[in-house]
Amino acid sequence: HGACEEEDSDVDDPWQDEEYYGSYKTLKLHLEMLSDQPRTQSYRNVIMQNSQALKGKRILDLGCGTGIISFFCAQLSEPEVVYAVEASDIVEQTRKLVEENGYSRVIQVLGQRAEELQLPTKVDVLVSEWMGTCLLFEFMLESVLLARDLWLKEDGVMWPSTARIHMVPCCADREYSSRVHFWDSPYGLNFSSLKPMAVQEFFSTPKPDYVLKPEDCLSQPCTLLDVNLKTIKIEALERMSSEFQFHVDCDGTFHGLTAWFSVQFQNIDSQEQVDLDTGPFNPLTHWKHTLFMLDQPMQVRTGDKIAGSAVFTRNPIWRRHLSVTITWSITSPSQNTEQNGCKVFPIWR
Amino acid sequence: HGACEEEDSDVDDPWQDEEYYGSYKTLKLHLEMLSDQPRTQSYRNVIMQNSQALKGKRILDLGCGTGIISFFCAQLSEPEVVYAVEASDIVEQTRKLVEENGYSRVIQVLGQRAEELQLPTKVDVLVSEWMGTCLLFEFMLESVLLARDLWLKEDGVMWPSTARIHMVPCCADREYSSRVHFWDSPYGLNFSSLKPMAVQEFFSTPKPDYVLKPEDCLSQPCTLLDVNLKTIKIEALERMSSEFQFHVDCDGTFHGLTAWFSVQFQNIDSQEQVDLDTGPFNPLTHWKHTLFMLDQPMQVRTGDKIAGSAVFTRNPIWRRHLSVTITWSITSPSQNTEQNGCKVFPIWR
Ligand SMILES: [Ca+2]
Ligand SMILES: [Ca+2]
Numbered sequence: 214h215g216a217c218e219e220e221d222s223d224v225d226d227p228w229q230d231e232e233y234y235g236s237y238k239t240l241k242l243h244l245e246m247l248s249d250q251p252r253t254q255s256y257r258n259v260i261m262q263n264s265q266a267l268k269g270k271r272i273l274d275l276g277c278g279t280g281i282i283s284f285f286c287a288q289l290s291e292p293e294v295v296y297a298v299e300a301s302d303i304v305e306q307t308r309k310l311v312e313e314n315g316y317s318r319v320i321q322v323l324g325q326r327a328e329e330l331q332l333p334t335k336v337d338v339l340v341s342e343w344m345g346t347c348l349l350f351e352f353m354l355e356s357v358l359l360a361r362d363l364w365l366k367e368d369g370v371m372w373p374s375t376a377r378i379h380m381v382p383c384c385a386d387r388e389y390s391s392r393v394h395f396w397d398s399p400y401g402l403n404f405s406s407l408k409p410m411a412v413q414e415f416f417s418t419p420k421p422d423y424v425l426k427p428e429d430c431l432s433q434p435c436t437l438l439d440v441n442l443k444t445i446k447i448e449a450l451e452r453m454s455s456e457f458q459f460h461v462d463c464d465g466t467f468h469g470l471t472a473w474f475s476v477q478f479q480n481i482d483s484q485e486q487v488d489l490d491t492g493p494f495n496p497l498t499h500w501k502h503t504l505f506m507l508d509q510p511m512q513v514r515t516g517d518k519i520a521g522s523a524v525f526t527r528n529p530i531w532r533r534h535l536s537v538t539i540t541w542s543i544t545s546p547s548q549n550t551e552q553n554g555c556k557v558f559p560i561w562r
Numbered sequence: 563h564g565a566c567e568e569e570d571s572d573v574d575d576p577w578q579d580e581e582y583y584g585s586y587k588t589l590k591l592h593l594e595m596l597s598d599q600p601r602t603q604s605y606r607n608v609i610m611q612n613s614q615a616l617k618g619k620r621i622l623d624l625g626c627g628t629g630i631i632s633f634f635c636a637q638l639s640e641p642e643v644v645y646a647v648e649a650s651d652i653v654e655q656t657r658k659l660v661e662e663n664g665y666s667r668v669i670q671v672l673g674q675r676a677e678e679l680q681l682p683t684k685v686d687v688l689v690s691e692w693m694g695t696c697l698l699f700e701f702m703l704e705s706v707l708l709a710r711d712l713w714l715k716e717d718g719v720m721w722p723s724t725a726r727i728h729m730v731p732c733c734a735d736r737e738y739s740s741r742v743h744f745w746d747s748p749y750g751l752n753f754s755s756l757k758p759m760a761v762q763e764f765f766s767t768p769k770p771d772y773v774l775k776p777e778d779c780l781s782q783p784c785t786l787l788d789v790n791l792k793t794i795k796i797e798a799l800e801r802m803s804s805e806f807q808f809h810v811d812c813d814g815t816f817h818g819l820t821a822w823f824s825v826q827f828q829n830i831d832s833q834e835q836v837d838l839d840t841g842p843f844n845p846l847t848h849w850k851h852t853l854f855m856l857d858q859p860m861q862v863r864t865g866d867k868i869a870g871s872a873v874f875t876r877n878p879i880w881r882r883h884l885s886v887t888i889t890w891s892i893t894s895p896s897q898n899t900e901q902n903g904c905k906v907f908p909i910w911r
Contacts (some may be wrong), residue, residue: 240756240763244741247748257749284751306756314752392593399596400606402633403663407589407655414589 228532233351237301243279246342249499253281255489256342259372259478260285266481269293271334275327275341275360276300276353280307280320282340287316295319296336300326327356332364339365340372346421347503348378348438348474349450349525350560351533358447371442373476379492381434382459382519383425385468389510392416416469416506419537419558423504425471425493431513432459434492437472437523454524461517469506470539505539505558518544534562577881582700586650592628595691598848602630604838605691608721608827609634615830618642620683624676624690624709625649625702629656629669631689636665644668645685649675676705681713688714689721695770696852697727697787697823698799698874699909700882707796720791722825728841730783731808731868732774734817738859741765765818765855768886768907772853774820774842780862781808783841786821786872803873810866818855819888854888854907867893883911 267290277297304324343353396404437455475490521541528534540555616639626646653673692702745753786804824839870890877883889904
């Protein structure tokens, strides 16, 4: 859920658990997630492709929501047991749905938080849909890694198995024109002194529900982070950084950088994997894309190089939040110029 | 602004002034209003059509925001003075814009609330854009009527001069399918026991940002209220009611009723008026339409009659809120049946 809702948070609750779990007790977000076909079908495909390998296995579905992944396991394979764990109040509904669909023998619904989870034995597979805005926001990933360290067998399987953040420099003309250029002469008046206020108000945080069109990309995207979910340590989430280098492949206006993520599910008995890519070259998901607007657009030309780094820093107080620091330098061989810049984007604190 | 933001309100502040004025101190809402061409051009047209009549007049622009209406007055006519009154912090910007555009001699910017307004003399014209969701939400109208009673000359002009609420029974198949039918068999599962929860969660308040397509209307619309803004008393806002009778003119599914408003600006020296109609047969405005969904859709046929009433009741405690009670009865001569119903929709308390 969005940027607008965290005004009333209290330092006594740096995880904002009441708000966080509260948002999952109504149907709105569950409907949004279930209606997201690329997302839900990816999980279904993984289960289906591993139908044989999951036979007799113990599966943990962490943050199961209405239980859809657990249902896929019970429908498409014959696991020994699926622990469907959900900490929000929606779990009452999940329990009822499991009964009504006749899977009470396979699916055990547990209304617990990952941090307090109690299982009779370790599991063979930990599956979870923990991804948020820009992959990391809400840091449900920490709960997943905690559960992994306590409840996944040494040789167990993590789904997703890897997660990547991708980024591309882009033209975002409509965003910029409608929010900044607009003030130049609305209805023949000069409102241009509002432009700095507009840049500050609209572009100091990223736009989380942006839809990047492929034709607005100014180069091939880069992979910024590539996280192995079987091995990454919780402490590593505090600061993750990456360098990038983009080769501009068309003349255009560089307004900002758009990020998205992909996750990969490694098949158990084969080298193949299922890939859920939320980027502009794949069907749109409910995560949309995340646009980081620069304060000033810049003209770039084919052959220019945009090099720099992105640092993802978790908020030391508000544990579900992070900031992204982007540093860039544009080198133009045709113009013989270099321009540098840096901007810090909180998501959302 | 929307339904989601009023959770943290305090009974000590039944007007929720901090939230209300706070939302107008940033550019977001002002940009949305200025970018709304049908809205802003209507006000511009009124001023332009009354250019001669406004010469030498005193004008009060209440809740002026960035001052656009005041600028139109100064640009297109020669009023003696325009009092541009704005209670939110955006007024600092408005003051600067007036100076920068060279209108300081004509436009006097006043950072006051309507309730505390002090003017040197009464005015000839009171112009204001006070309309909200379903016309009345936020009840800025009360502030406008207060200012009218204190500061408008006996024979002064109110713009808008009249305001109407319109309503039509409609088919809203996509709304209903995607939120209720969805649970019948998502991914081959039976989630139908969630349907009552979905109806309760999604349809107990109206949908304020609905876009009704003309082809989804099941009859001609009715005008529910027709308010004369020169004469209506503040007390009359507490409860306004109206009967309706719709003649169904096509076979279809009756999912709910959609409401919108129009306002009329009476020209000073002619019988003509400027009409701002926010309905489905006119260009879309930022107000969109307001959909009141019934709990159960019903099949209707050409020749059926939907009769009933709509009562707009202001919340006695939360003074910016109201509820709409809709009572209906469907008579089908072809089927020889009658069905009745009643539902109360809070906006938003
Ligand atoms: Ca998520
Ligand atoms: Ca308004």
